[in-house]
Amino acid sequence: MTTRWVASRLAGTLMTLLGVAVVVFVVLRAVPGDAITAALGIESGSLSPRQRASLERFYGIDQPLPMQFASWLGQVVQGNLGVSLQSGRPVTELVGTALPVTVELAVLAMLIGVPLGVAMGLLAASGLDRRRDGATQAVALLGLAVPEFVLGSVVVAVLAQAFGYFPDTGSFVSLTDSFGGNLSQMLYPALVISVGVAATIMRTTRSAYAEVAEADFVRTARGKGLSPGRIRLRHVLHNASVPIVTMSGIQFGYLLGGTVIVEEIFSLPGLGRLLFTSITQRDYPVVQSAVLVVAVGFVLVNLAVDLLYRVIDPRTRTS
Amino acid sequence: MTTLDRRLVAGALAAIVLLPAAACSPAGSGDEDGSGAGGQDATVVVARTGDIDVLDPHKATAFQTVQTLSLVYDRLVTTDAKGTIVPALAEKWELAPDATSVTFTLRDGVTWHDGDPFTAADVKATIERILDEESAAVARSNLAMISGVETPDDKTVSLTLSSPNAAILYALSSTNASILHDKDITAATVDREPNGTGPFRFGEWAQGQQLTLEPNSKYFGGAPKIGRLQFRVIPSESSILAGMRAGRFQLAAVSDPSIAEQADGSDRMELVKQPTLAYHALMLNGRRGPLKDVRVRQAIACAIDRQQVVDTAAFGDGQVTGPITSPAFTYDELEGLPCTPGDTAAARQLLVDAGQGDGFTLTTIVQTGEYATAGGEAENLQAQLGEIGVKLDLQQLASATYVKQWLAADFDAAVALNGGSSDPYLMYGRYFTEGGSLAGPAGLESKELADLLVQGNGTTDDGARQEIYAELQQKLLELSPWVWMFRGDAYYLVGDDLTGFQARPDEALSSLGTASAGAG
Numbered sequence: 001m002t003t004r005w006v007a008s009r010l011a012g013t014l015m016t017l018l019g020v021a022v023v024v025f026v027v028l029r030a031v032p033g034d035a036i037t038a039a040l041g042i043e044s045g046s047l048s049p050r051q052r053a054s055l056e057r058f059y060g061i062d063q064p065l066p067m068q069f070a071s072w073l074g075q076v077v078q079g080n081l082g083v084s085l086q087s088g089r090p091v092t093e094l095v096g097t098a099l100p101v102t103v104e105l106a107v108l109a110m111l112i113g114v115p116l117g118v119a120m121g122l123l124a125a126s127g128l129d130r131r132r133d134g135a136t137q138a139v140a141l142l143g144l145a146v147p148e149f150v151l152g153s154v155v156v157a158v159l160a161q162a163f164g165y166f167p168d169t170g171s172f173v174s175l176t177d178s179f180g181g182n183l184s185q186m187l188y189p190a191l192v193i194s195v196g197v198a199a200t201i202m203r204t205t206r207s208a209y210a211e212v213a214e215a216d217f218v219r220t221a222r223g224k225g226l227s228p229g230r231i232r233l234r235h236v237l238h239n240a241s242v243p244i245v246t247m248s249g250i251q252f253g254y255l256l257g258g259t260v261i262v263e264e265i266f267s268l269p270g271l272g273r274l275l276f277t278s279i280t281q282r283d284y285p286v287v288q289s290a291v292l293v294v295a296v297g298f299v300l301v302n303l304a305v306d307l308l309y310r311v312i313d314p315r316t317r318t319s
Numbered sequence: 320m321t322t323l324d325r326r327l328v329a330g331a332l333a334a335i336v337l338l339p340a341a342a343c344s345p346a347g348s349g350d351e352d353g354s355g356a357g358g359q360d361a362t363v364v365v366a367r368t369g370d371i372d373v374l375d376p377h378k379a380t381a382f383q384t385v386q387t388l389s390l391v392y393d394r395l396v397t398t399d400a401k402g403t404i405v406p407a408l409a410e411k412w413e414l415a416p417d418a419t420s421v422t423f424t425l426r427d428g429v430t431w432h433d434g435d436p437f438t439a440a441d442v443k444a445t446i447e448r449i450l451d452e453e454s455a456a457v458a459r460s461n462l463a464m465i466s467g468v469e470t471p472d473d474k475t476v477s478l479t480l481s482s483p484n485a486a487i488l489y490a491l492s493s494t495n496a497s498i499l500h501d502k503d504i505t506a507a508t509v510d511r512e513p514n515g516t517g518p519f520r521f522g523e524w525a526q527g528q529q530l531t532l533e534p535n536s537k538y539f540g541g542a543p544k545i546g547r548l549q550f551r552v553i554p555s556e557s558s559i560l561a562g563m564r565a566g567r568f569q570l571a572a573v574s575d576p577s578i579a580e581q582a583d584g585s586d587r588m589e590l591v592k593q594p595t596l597a598y599h600a601l602m603l604n605g606r607r608g609p610l611k612d613v614r615v616r617q618a619i620a621c622a623i624d625r626q627q628v629v630d631t632a633a634f635g636d637g638q639v640t641g642p643i644t645s646p647a648f649t650y651d652e653l654e655g656l657p658c659t660p661g662d663t664a665a666a667r668q669l670l671v672d673a674g675q676g677d678g679f680t681l682t683t684i685v686q687t688g689e690y691a692t693a694g695g696e697a698e699n700l701q702a703q704l705g706e707i708g709v710k711l712d713l714q715q716l717a718s719a720t721y722v723k724q725w726l727a728a729d730f731d732a733a734v735a736l737n738g739g740s741s742d743p744y745l746m747y748g749r750y751f752t753e754g755g756s757l758a759g760p761a762g763l764e765s766k767e768l769a770d771l772l773v774q775g776n777g778t779t780d781d782g783a784r785q786e787i788y789a790e791l792q793q794k795l796l797e798l799s800p801w802v803w804m805f806r807g808d809a810y811y812l813v814g815d816d817l818t819g820f821q822a823r824p825d826e827a828l829s830s831l832g833t834a835s836a837g838a839g
Contacts (some may be wrong), residue, residue, distance in 0.1 A: 033719025041718075043380045045726040046756035050452035058455065086372050088511060089528055095527070155560045167563035183656060213667045225808045250356065264554040273554070277527060282370060282719075301490040 012300050020295040021076075023289055025069050028279075035059040035085050038282040045235035051214040061284075072288060081292075082285030083280075091289045094274060099293065101172055104182075105262075106255035113197025114131045114248050118200065121205025121244075125213065126232065138200070143199030152192045152265035159188070166251055172269050189266040193259055197251050204247040208240035215239070249305035256297040354497055361836035362547040363817060365828075366559045366571040370527050370552045375454035375510040376497035377449060378456055384635070385494045386828055387550060390532060391432075392497035392515035395423055395442065395476075400823050402741035403645035408437065408498055408516065409476075418483035418779050423476045429539050431500050432520045440469040444501035458495035460756050462487070463746060464542040465781050478561045483777035485784065489742035518543050518832035522588060528552055530623070544819075544835040563588050569814040569836060572826075575691040576634035579810040589816050592808040593822035596644045596739030599628075599637070599692070601683075601700055605763035611677050615801040617657055618669035622707045623700065624661030631806045634696030637805040642795040643746065644806055645787060646824055650789050652803070655796030666707045678708025681731035685713055686721040692807065697734045728759040736807070741825070743788045744776040747795075755780040763800035 036055050047055070058063040063071070075082050081091035101283045106138040124136035159165045167188060212218065213236050220230050258272025271290060278286035309316045350412065371384040374394050378387050395409040410421035429437040446468045449456040450821035467479035492498065498516070518538045522531035530550045535784065553559045556578045559571045566587050573579060585591045601623070607613045629637040641652030657663040664697050670676050685697040688736070691725040694715070701711040711732065724730055727732075740746045750761035751768040758764065771794060775787040796803075813820050819834035 031719065032723050037719060037722050039378070040380050041722055042725060042757070042760075043457050043832070044722070045760070046457065047455065048452055048459070051455040051459065053456045054453045089526065116642065153557045156555075158559050160561035160565040164564045164565050166567045171528050265558055267528075267551070267553045267555070267558060269525075273527060277370075280718075 009303065013303075015291060016299060017295055021073065021288065021292055022069075024291045025072075028282070028284055029065060033282060034061055035282040035284070036061075038280065039086070068284075072258075074284060076153075076289065076292065076316045081289035084286050085283045086278075086281050086286075091286050094286060095290050095293050096270070097172070098249065098269055098271045098274040098290075100174065101268055102256060102258050102272065103297075104175065104186060105190055105193065105259060105268065105270060106252055108186055109197055110248065110252055110253060112190060114201050115252075116194065117201025118196035118205050118244065120207060122201040122232070122237070125209040133206075137206075140199040140202040141183035143195045143202075146195070148192055148196065148259070148261045149265065151195060152189070152262050155188055155192055156265060167266055185268065189259075189262045189268060192265075193255065193262055193305065200251060201244065201247060204243050205240070208243040209236060212236050212240040220296035222307070238312070242309060245305060245308050245312065249301050249308075253298040253301040257294045301307055324344050324347045329423055336823070351752060353715075358582045361545055361567050361816075362549055363545045363831065363834070364549045364551055364567065365831075366551050366553045366562055366568040367550070368554050368556060368559070368573075371524075371530065371550075373510060374513050374521075377454060377458065378510070379455055379494060379513075382826070383550075385529055385530075386826065387530065388497065388513070388515075389517070389827055390492040390519045390548070390770055390831065391513050391517045391521050392494070393517050394493070394496055395491050395498060397492050397829075398741050398825065400487070400821065402824065404492060407492075408442075410789065412488070414485070414779050415487065417778055418485045418777055419480045421478050421480070421487055423478075425474045425476065427474070428540060429516050430474065430537055430612050431790040432514050433498060434536060435502065436665040437498075437500075438473050439476050439514055442476045442498055443468045444504045445497075445499045448474070448499065448504050448591065448749060449496065450801050453669055456491065456495065458493055459486040460749065461493070462496065476792045479770075484740040485776050485779050486748070489740065489773075490743075490746055519548055522547075540832065543832050545831070546836075548831060560585075563812045563814065566814070566816075569817040570813075570820060570831075571618060571812040572757075573810045574813065576636050576808075576810075577691075577810075582635055582810075582812050589813045589815070591811040591820075591822050593637050593811065593826075593827055594806045594824060595809045596646075596741070596806070597645050597736055598806050599696060599804045600735050600737060601729075601804065602735050602760065603681075603735040603762055603799070603801055604728060605800055606728070607671070607731055607762075609679050609725050610681075610731065610762075612673045612675070613798060614669045614673040615675055616798075617674075618666040618673070619704060620656055620706060620799040620802045621658040621660060622663055622666035623703050623711070623802055623804070625705065625804045627661070627697055628699050631699045632692045633807055634806070636810075640803055640806045641792050642801075643743045644804050644824075645741050645746065647741065648743050648785065648788050650792045655793035655797065656799070657797075663706050670707060670709075676708075678710065680710040680712050683713050683732040683734060684714050684721055684724055684730045685734045686736075687715045689718050690807075691722075693734055693736070696804070700734065711757045720802070722771070725760050726757075728762060733760070735801075739806075739824075743791065744772055747791070748772050751800075763798065765798055765800075766796075767794055768798070786814065 034057065036052065061068065072082055081095065083090055084094060118135050120140065124133045167185055173185060175182045216229060218235055221235050258275055260268055260272035260276050263270040263273045271294065275287060275290050278290065324814055327375055371387050372381045373379055373384060376388040379388055393408045395407060396404050396412065397407040400403045408429060408510045410426045411424040412421055412550065414421045425439060429599040431437060437454040446465060449452050449458050449462055449750055450465060463486050464480040464481045469477040471477065499509055500514055503514050518535055518540065519532035520535050522533045524530045529552065534547070536543065539692045553562060556573045556575050559573055560582055561579055562568050563571055564585055564587060572652065579590055582588060603610050603616055603619065606613060606618060625639040629635060629639065630756050639652055641650060643650060653660065686693050697713050701713060706710055749755040751765065752772050769792065771787055771791040772818050775784050775791065778784060809822065809826050811822050817834060817836055819830060821830035
């Protein structure tokens with residue numbers, strides 16, 4: 001059973017990735033402008049036909065579209081993600097430096113946002129105290145409503161104005177290079193992102209918890225005289241955790257796609273910015289391969305979520 | 320019942336409060352870039368919103384790329400802050416009076432960053448590379464009249480021109496005409512390993528993050544006084560301002576007037592406003608509908624109060640300008656128009672005379688995301704022209720779409736920010752001469768304009784050129800193919816610890832070659 005499950009998952013995954021590749025390729029070509037107009041702007045109007053042809057060769061866009069797709073896919077299958085049209089650097093190298101930034105940012109934001117969201121959700125759902133519920137809900141709504149670019153800009157401006165502090169903006173310092181240096185670059189952006197995560201998780205937790213708390217087995221447990229703390233943790237929260245895990249997975253997968261706005265404000269060289277710049281420059285190989293990497297990340301997160309279900313809820317193991 | 324809640328909440332809050340505090344200490348004290356050190360070794364950090372895109376100066380058009388590579392490479396000649404041609408790699412030159420040939424005497428003792436001596440062979444190879452269509456050099460269209468390159472000796476280069484061209488010196492002063500080492504051209508390493516003669520050597524490049532230039536101690540103009548030049552990519556201008564306030568950058572270039580407004584009077588920095596050569600215009604397509612009638616175009620030119628556009632769209636930062644923005648060729652910005660801008664009564668009368676008294680609609684393209692004032696300009700123009708019954712149907716387009724429609728002249732009107740030049744011919748030759756590469760988007764063919772441009776470019780006599788280009792400016796205003804509005808300001812945030820920085824109309828950062836850090 002397990003092997004069949006794995007096999008079908010794997011086949012589905014490959015189909016999904018191929019679909020993603022095709023869609024990205026088509027959409028990229030459908031938007032107006034190519035690498036030449038992106039690089040030269042109105043100066044591209046002054047190119048002679050032979051100059052244009054030479055540039056098309058330089059950017060690898062002189063081949064018919066199906067050929068371009070096939071040659072790119074052929075490389076990807078061999079584990080080579082292609083070469084950036086703009087800088088001539090291997091895409092593997094570009095994605096390789098951007099991905100750790102984004103992954104760390106996403107993990108950090110989740111580490112802060114999920115516990116905070118669950119705690120606030122419990123706070124809102126557990127009491128009969130409507131004021132507390134209302135207040136927590138209002139905080140969550142505010143967290144959802146304030147856009148990242150506002151919060152991020154405010155954080156940067158306040159830090160600079162009040163404390164003369166500005167996140168280090170040299171090259172990215174990895175966690176292994178310097179823990180403090182890395183944290184000084186990553187912490188504030190992670191905090192900004194975690195606000196949205198916490199707000200979403202809070203709302204999911206609240207509704208899931210409230211629903212389970214009404215269930216018969218909770219009343220039974222209470223009747224048996226179990227301590228309220230034990231009931232909440234072992235019985236209610238455990239049973240309410242499936243939607244929380246689902247929502248966390250969705251949030252995490254979304255963050256892996258790159259958090260363009262926060263990366264721009266805090267000038268972090270993550271996947272979001274790499275994608276954004278490459279789209280503006282019509283750097284096709286970079287966009288195509290980076291999106292594929294994001295898609296793989298999303299699929300892996302989904303897989304992890306599915307496996308977690310099986311741990312949390314024995315019923316899903318048999319189906 | 321509530322103990323668990325309290326523990327959970329307290330834990331979460333502790334995580335939020337303590338983590339930043341823990342992170343602050345290393346960051347707050349970390350001044351590893353040495354910005355406070357001062358003196359010969361001081362690093363000057365320049366913040367800007369975008370990274371360079373290519374390394375080949377002949378293919379560079381992005382603003383950041385041109386700015387950077389012009390510090391690494393030299394031209395035969397260059398311009399000073401007033402737009403006058405001054406020596407660079409060429410010490411002397413002689414332009415034939417009929418402007419059909421030019422001979423350069425090259426500077427002695429110049430070396431490439433890799434140590435090789437600079438010779439006439441490098442110049443010859445460079446010019447040939449620019450003219451070769453295979454290399455797709457953007458300067459080719461301005462230099463295509465070069466029909467021969469001779470190097471009688473190691474220190475002399477003669478160019479023969481197929482038609483008179485007084486603008487050749489200006490064309491050669493462009494970063495796109497940077498002189499390359501012949502060896503690098505042969506080895507085809509130009510777009511990977513920059514090797515110039517300029518005041519800075521290309522150092523390390525972490526794409527999308529930062530680029531380091533090292534001082535060239537053997538620079539013929541004198542070694543730079545700063546220890547190292549670092550360009551940081553900070554995509555958000557409000558973050559750039561925050562970094563300046565925190566003293567992390569010594570220099571920043573910003574474009575958003577509202578950011579400049581906030582920076583004005585801030586601690587640790589000075590705001591420098593520099594009018595640029597680039598100009599904001601409403602381009603009209605005189606090949607379409609009512610715009611074919613010169614009176615209609617004049618009516619539009621008359622109805623627009625330029626200062627109002629500057630005040631509403633650019634926070635008042637900008638100078639009302641006529642067509643020619645070249646510093647050495649300044650003329651009255653309105654002479655030639657049949658009325659005073661903002662005179663709506665006169666404008667309405669012109670429309671009535673043209674039989675367009677009931678007004679009409681113009682499909683107007685506006686570029687979004689490239690520069691901050693485009694949207695504001697478009698809305699103000701819409702309001703002002705509404706007064707005379709000319710309705711602007713605004714189409715806000717992303718850059719790529721805008722460029723595509725602009726090049727295809729697929730618009731009635733275009734809100735545009737066009738590049739200027741120190742030479743009037745380089746500004747308008749490509750729009751208004753016969754066969755000009757941008758004759759389509761120019762929207763109007765005029766023999767009078769073409770003749771004036773060719774005449775002005777055909778003589779080296781300064782007095783004659785002044786007169787001809789004065790007439791060109793008047794004629795452009797009279798025919799009103801476009802409505803010239805204003806030159807915007809480029810904003811620089813200059814840190815207190817940087818001395819000797821000088822902003823230039825062409826937005827070059829050449830003064831960093833002589834600036835020093837650590838005085839503040």
